[in-house]
Amino acid sequence: MIEISGVAKRFVLHNQGGVVLPVMEGAALSVQAGECVALVGASGAGKSTLMRMIWGNYRCDEGSIRVAGVELRDAEPRAVIALRRSKLGYVSQFLRVIPRVPTLDVVAEPLLAQGMDEAQAQARARAMLARLNIPERLWSLSPTTFSGGEQQRVNIARGFIQDWPVMLLDEPTASLDAGNRAVVLDLIREAKARGAAILGIFHDAEARAAVCDREVDVTGFTPARNAA
């Protein structure tokens, strides 16, 4: 479901003397349906960069990134928009929402974007929020005022509300207590069981051991520093 080969990425900083920073080369990996793969490597090795290239907010300079059959390199915006609407889900570390929009609507939104009717989408959002132990009295409030852990759970609820065929998870268990961590690991197992292909960054080694089938070390994709 995710096929990456020969991927290279560099940043050109035009306003800082045109410095060219090569950050990745020769990246290759594949994730099959029903499989969960962890990206590992030291901080700064390029785990997040690779995730962003698969999500499409970082451009791919060389090589090929195919997600659910769609080539992302030089893809038209509408191809990426369609992919994100129906095939590719992303649980980022940070929640980015319109201020003052209630939590329930934030979580239901991906379903509405797909055309599900409002009552059904809200019912699913309620069930997901309850499962992640977000107290019902908070559902009508905007998550912008929530604690870090609560925001993270709203983010997870939004990410798992839809049965995405491909999922990207960026530290899904960070800042969660043991009980909520177990819920998230269950959600990941369920997603695998229905055939989702999952690629994630997990600093939490126990969580990684619990749900991941294998690891890919991105250190091998980091260009030699002296070349930079």
Next chain:
Amino acid sequence: MTPLLQVESLSKFYGNHLGCGDVNFTLWPGEVMGIVGESGSGKSTLLNCLAGHMAPDTGRVIFDTRTDGPRDTVTMTEPERRWLARTDWAFVHQNPRDGLRMNVSAGGNVGDRLMAVGARHYGDIRRQAQDWLGRVEIDQARIDDRPRAFSGGMQQRLQIARNLVTGPRLVFMDEPTGGLDVSVQARLLDLLRGLVRRLGLSAVIVTHDLAVVRLLADRLMVMKDGRVVEQGLTDQVLDDPQDAYTQLLVSSVLQV
């Protein structure tokens, strides 16, 4: 699928001065495109050329009309263009005073658009006006008040109701949240996002506010000195800008 709007080599000059030059893009049904750039970058000139308020000097603006399929709006007759402006297009001005009739009641402002496309039954018009005031979160008890008695945020919501009541397919917006308090902006953004999704609208939004485009637009065009310097998926342009000017623009935003 047919593109809703196809813009080819569009240029507009003010004398020797370039307003906007060699703009090309294709907008598909349901897409929201943002245009950002500093004052004088040509973004409003481009919007006015797209919406038929201004004639470009060169280029084509092909709109997929309901009845005759794709037509170049630059070469069509003025009455044809006006008809499109009343039926298939909507234009939301930055200043609601430019888009509202300030001496006519709120209900009249909404009903006016309906009458312009042939509605004549008073009861139907009033019912639709009421329904739309509700959708833009204006108390229906205020249907007979004039917009000058409304706050800036309410006036802007009324302008949106007036524009959307006839079921347009393409909405042009010029700084729709400019001049509003941030708390009012947030509510308007949420409202716009909901309407765009529910009605399946396409939109072209001109703004200088990068936070607004991140929340509303699927794709983004960056303009400088009348030229398009970069365009693409909104989060790609903002998170991984390629052009020197875009990098400067993105890095100049104050973090809150």
